[in-house]
Amino acid sequence: MKLTEPKARKLAELFSALSDASRIRIIAQLMGGEMSVRALADGLGMTESAVSHQLRGLRQMHLVRARKAGRQVFYSIDDDHVSRLFTLGLDHVQHG
Amino acid sequence: MKLTEPKARKLAELFSALSDASRIRIIAQLMGGEMSVRALADGLGMTESAVSHQLRGLRQMHLVRARKAGRQVFYSIDDDHVSRLFTLGLDHVQHG
């Protein structure tokens, strides 16, 4: 298969966004529905700062999206591709 | 969704294996069928050493597998999950 360098980089960036255990756990939580930053941080035992930094990257890659409600920001899985990538990957590590 | 720490790490490792442009290009080449290390290196403009180092990681993650034939080693995509992850990711970056 032929793949231009810029596309290879883009694709690598996408997978990079999923290449950290903290981010994976964030996504896993969001699979159950939208959550605030604090709720994510509490559920994961991370600081809000760390979570917020990670969410930024996930947002930029369009893996999650934010909905602002008052002073809270609720995050959710951005689109279906993301959940499919997640579950497909999980499949591979489970019976791989 | 609930996800144990070890599983989150495993999943992150899987995506890490795909989180580099060189490795993505290696996989892209292998989508067309098995290739020797030298053929990969030539096709990608990388040194055989660099390719070999990367193939090692991909092998350990069961993303590619090796077939030895004489003094050459032919690499190919390990299983269907891998090609599906690849094309699903490509989908996301293309109409994302």
Added chain:
DNA sequence: TGAATATATGAACAGGTATTCATATATTAC
């Protein structure tokens, strides 16, 4: 207005990673 809460962000440091270079192993041909 001021205090409190929720999130975001910049800088800095620690740990990880991709490549290069040199060298090792393995296989074939002579």
Added chain:
DNA sequence: GTAATATATGAATACCTGTTCATATATTCA
């Protein structure tokens, strides 16, 4: 056996990344 070829690997280096800490912004409440 030696020479040549294909691949693998260890060490070193340069770059990248995740977290923490301090601070900033934004929103609600009194």
